Amino acid sequence: MDISERLSKFIDEHTDEMVADTMKLCAVNSEKGAYEEGKPYGEGPFKALNEAMDLCEKYGFDVTNYDNYVAAVDMNDKESGLDILAHMDVVAAGDGWTVTEAYKPIVKDGRIYGRGTSDDKGPAMCALYAMRAVKELGLPLSRNCRLILGTDEECGSSDIKHYYAIEKEAPMTFSPDGEFPLINVEKGQFRGSITKSFDGKLKDRDFIYIKGGTTVNIVPGKAEAAVCGLPLSDILPHAKELEEDTGVKFSFSENEGSVVIAAEGKGAHASTPENGKNAAIALCTLVAKLPLDESERRTALLNFLELFPYGVTDGSGIGIKMSDQVSHATTCSLDIFEMTEKELYAKWDARTCASSNHENCVEPAEKSVREKGFDVETDFLPAHVVDGDSDFVKTLLACYEKYTGKKGECLAIGGGTYVHELKNGVAFGAVGDTTDTHMHGADEFMIIEEMKTAAKIYAEAIYELCK
Numbered sequence: 354m355d356i357s358e359r360l361s362k363f364i365d366e367h368t369d370e371m372v373a374d375t376m377k378l379c380a381v382n383s384e385k386g387a388y389e390e391g392k393p394y395g396e397g398p399f400k401a402l403n404e405a406m407d408l409c410e411k412y413g414f415d416v417t418n419y420d421n422y423v424a425a426v427d428m429n430d431k432e433s434g435l436d437i438l439a440h441m442d443v444v445a446a447g448d449g450w451t452v453t454e455a456y457k458p459i460v461k462d463g464r465i466y467g468r469g470t471s472d473d474k475g476p477a478m479c480a481l482y483a484m485r486a487v488k489e490l491g492l493p494l495s496r497n498c499r500l501i502l503g504t505d506e507e508c509g510s511s512d513i514k515h516y517y518a519i520e521k522e523a524p525m526t527f528s529p530d531g532e533f534p535l536i537n538v539e540k541g542q543f544r545g546s547i548t549k550s551f552d553g554k555l556k557d558r559d560f561i562y563i564k565g566g567t568t569v570n571i572v573p574g575k576a577e578a579a580v581c582g583l584p585l586s587d588i589l590p591h592a593k594e595l596e597e598d599t600g601v602k603f604s605f606s607e608n609e610g611s612v613v614i615a616a617e618g619k620g621a622h623a624s625t626p627e628n629g630k631n632a633a634i635a636l637c638t639l640v641a642k643l644p645l646d647e648s649e650r651r652t653a654l655l656n657f658l659e660l661f662p663y664g665v666t667d668g669s670g671i672g673i674k675m676s677d678q679v680s681h682a683t684t685c686s687l688d689i690f691e692m693t694e695k696e697l698y699a700k701w702d703a704r705t706c707a708s709s710n711h712e713n714c715v716e717p718a719e720k721s722v723r724e725k726g727f728d729v730e731t732d733f734l735p736a737h738v739v740d741g742d743s744d745f746v747k748t749l750l751a752c753y754e755k756y757t758g759k760k761g762e763c764l765a766i767g768g769g770t771y772v773h774e775l776k777n778g779v780a781f782g783a784v785g786d787t788t789d790t791h792m793h794g795a796d797e798f799m800i801i802e803e804m805k806t807a808a809k810i811y812a813e814a815i816y817e818l819c820k
């Protein structure tokens with residue numbers, strides 16, 4: 354038997370054990386909790402991390418605990434070669450589970466169901482079993498492979514900041530916290546807050562407020578406004594016209610001389626705003642069309658809509674439209690909007706292409722917003738790009754091709770992953786490229802066949818990169 358066959362056989366023979374370990378970890382509710390002494394993210398992540406450490410020790414690995422932020426699991430004590438970065442924390446269970454309860458994992462139809470099965474405890478176990486395969490088969494390595502288990506990936510990754518303040522980045526890192534084939538480009542993230550104050554006085558015919566969106570990385574699917582001094586009959590024709598143009602639906606209720614307008618569009622992740630229908634912007638557009646009295650607030654609303662016109666998701670309104678071969682086009686979505694008698698507050702979330710920088714992105718955006726009379730504050734995290742032609746990436750893709758029979762190619766995404774700030778880090782599996790595992794949703798699952806394939810791919814990759 355050649356090495357691939359031996360690794361494959363090991364994983365096949367240990368699949369039941371891998372599934373059992375995954376279920377054990379998924380039975381722990383490791384949603385983030387409040388800080389406690391020695392438990393930086395509360396009881397849940399602490400417990401999941403400690404169970405994972407126990408497993409790793411049981412399989413004979415050396416485990417180092419970094420203050421319960423992160424645990425590191427080493428194959429050997431040789432020089433650093435490859436880090437594998439996975440996490441033990443999970444997002445909130447949420448509602449709508451039908452197959453099982455979120456923290457009562459079960460196996461059904463060749464899948465494990467439960468919170469964390471695909472994000473990221475299942476994939477972490479694929480990596481651990483890959484390491485077991487290489488170790489227990491006694492394959493010689495000249496460099497170390499280290500599995501790093503974090504506990505705060507879902508809430509800002511402060512866990513690995515703690516770790517990398519102590520330890521150096523390995524020459525190569527992959528994270529089984531994405532999908533196959535491989536993500537080597539993550540767009541930059543450029544967020545801005547816009548504010549403006551007003552005197553708080555309303556005109557006879559005016560809007561009292563407009564509100565939509567609560568989360569900076571989600572296109573608002575709902576919004577609400579109230580208008581005074583204008584009969585519903587004056588609003589309806591404008592609303593009808595705009596519904597036809599945008600697909601956003603408006604509904605109305607009358608309340609002591611004012612009309613409350615509710616807008617229903619479609620939410621979407623900020624990295625793909627073109628998939629949404631921005632209810633907040635549609636509602637701003639409607640209010641701007643109404644025959645209201647002139648005022649500083651109304652002028653501000655019109656100016657705001659020039660920066661963020663409905664349906665424009667390429668950032669051209671704030672002067673950041675760009676695209677390149679590596680990461681495709683910049684996207685921009687206005688995700689929080691709130692305007693009262695006294696103030697306007699809004700937040701955008703742009704995902705910028707690899708060539709966006711301070712000069713061609715941050716500066717023009719701030720300038721455009723200020724020129725329209727608003728205050729602005731921004732935050733820019735440049736894109737993450739790892740060379741798709743490097744030996745590291747090519748080796749990973751070759752391992753992927755070998756066990757899937759599919760073409761291995763690099764992907765660019767708009768969201769950021771665990772490896773965004775690492776120089777030579779990519780996301781690599783563990784979920785198959787055509788599978789939607791309901792990550793972060795109800796009935797999250799992981800396909801057991803895909804776990805086996807991922808574990809085999811990782812085993813081969815560890816051997817090839819560290820031999």
Ligand SMILES: [Zn+2]
Binds near residue numbers: 440472506530
């Ligand atoms: Zn994750």
